[in-house]
Amino acid sequence: MKFLDEAKVFIRSGAGGPGCVGFRREKFIEYGGPDGGDGGRGGDVVAECVDGLNTLIDYRYAQHFKAERGQHGMGQNRTGANAPDLVLRLPRGTQVLSEDKETVLADLTEIGQRVVLLEGGAGGAGNTRYKSSINRAPTRAGPGGESQEMWVWLRLKLIADAGLIGLPNAGKSTFLAAVTRAKPKIADYPFTTLHPNLGVVQSDDGEFVLADIPGLIEGASEGAGLGTRFLGHIERCAALLHLVDGTQDDVAAAYRTVRAELRAYGGNLARKKEIVALNKIDALTPEEIETKCAALARVSRKTVLTISGATGMGIPEVLRTLRKLAIASRKKLAA
Numbered sequence: 001m002k003f004l005d006e007a008k009v010f011i012r013s014g015a016g017g018p019g020c021v022g023f024r025r026e027k028f029i030e031y032g033g034p035d036g037g038d039g040g041r042g043g044d045v046v047a048e049c050v051d052g053l054n055t056l057i058d059y060r061y062a063q064h065f066k067a068e069r070g071q072h073g074m075g076q077n078r079t080g081a082n083a084p085d086l087v088l089r090l091p092r093g094t095q096v097l098s099e100d101k102e103t104v105l106a107d108l109t110e111i112g113q114r115v116v117l118l119e120g121g122a123g124g125a126g127n128t129r130y131k132s133s134i135n136r137a138p139t140r141a142g143p144g145g146e147s148q149e150m151w152v153w154l155r156l157k158l159i160a161d162a163g164l165i166g167l168p169n170a171g172k173s174t175f176l177a178a179v180t181r182a183k184p185k186i187a188d189y190p191f192t193t194l195h196p197n198l199g200v201v202q203s204d205d206g207e208f209v210l211a212d213i214p215g216l217i218e219g220a221s222e223g224a225g226l227g228t229r230f231l232g233h234i235e236r237c238a239a240l241l242h243l244v245d246g247t248q249d250d251v252a253a254a255y256r257t258v259r260a261e262l263r264a265y266g267g268n269l270a271r272k273k274e275i276v277a278l279n280k281i282d283a284l285t286p287e288e289i290e291t292k293c294a295a296l297a298r299v300s301r302k303t304v305l306t307i308s309g310a311t312g313m314g315i316p317e318v319l320r321t322l323r324k325l326a327i328a329s330r331k332k333l334a335a
Contacts, residue, residue, distance in 0.1 A: 014042025121145025
């Protein structure tokens with residue numbers, strides 16, 4: 001299934017059904033009288049968070065969604081049927097934004113959550129409603145309430161406990177494939193990851209969800225490379241694992257490049273708990289590992305872990321630390 005994390009759709013609620021102008025025409029009822037029923041209510045447009053979806057591909061080719069209008073009122077005081085609601089089934093983590101892409105209309109973070117985006121029009125009153133002591137045979141009925149319509153943006157932000165960040169070819173996809181059952185594309189050239197990937201890490205202490213996003217390069221906040229479009233998928237992460245390719249010459253510059261793009265993007269990404277790991281140590285000598293760890297520690301002011309996604313060295317320690325950070329951050333947010 002193709003991954004799609006953003007879509008623009010048009011939605012319209014249903015108009016209310018008009019009321020009926022009707023009169024009784026029955027044998028043995030001498031005076032008759034008005035008996036027009038009310039119209040039915042138009043359908044609402046509802047956004048619902050459902051399980052089993054992880055992309056917005058359903059909204060790539062179908063972009064217009066219109067709820068049905070309520071049924072007309074009928075004689076014999078019969079009320080028109082209400083129209084069913086139009087439900088947009090969306091994956092967990094989807095935000096519904098107004099056309100300006102700034103106002104958040106709904107943020108679906110829990111399975112089963114429902115938000116009414118547009119309300120259907122009320123049904124019109126039948127002529128029975130207008131009967132009075134001075135108007136015994138009204139010939140008017142109310143029109144149904146008008147529908148509402150607008151364009152909205154659907155933006156998916158994957159919900160994961162931890163996220164992987166780093167330059168292209170830092171080994172993020174290899175790491176994800178090593179610790180989860182996810183099967184991301186892995187190759188020896190940059191930008192092999194073109195869309196985010198999710199995986200569930202099974203550890204001795206429990207499990208947590210790990211997200212891998214395409215690599216960042218200098219100027220990503222200004223549109224270079226794949227830009228910062230996919231950074232929204234780690235906004236909800238409780239902790240970040242920053243992988244640095246140990247085979248490159250200047251590991252400190254690589255670290256600073258990614259941190260600068262996080263600060264430029266905003267969204268409190270630069271403030272999230274971070275673990276720094278020097279990757280691909282299987283291709284380095286002990287002296288090179290020591291030198292590059294010292295350079296990373298100076299620029300990051302953090303303890304640098306050493307790992308190899310290809311051979312599995314150091315991975316259990318990183319997973320334990322990552323899970324503890326994620327759990328601690330979740331508890332802090334909940335409190």
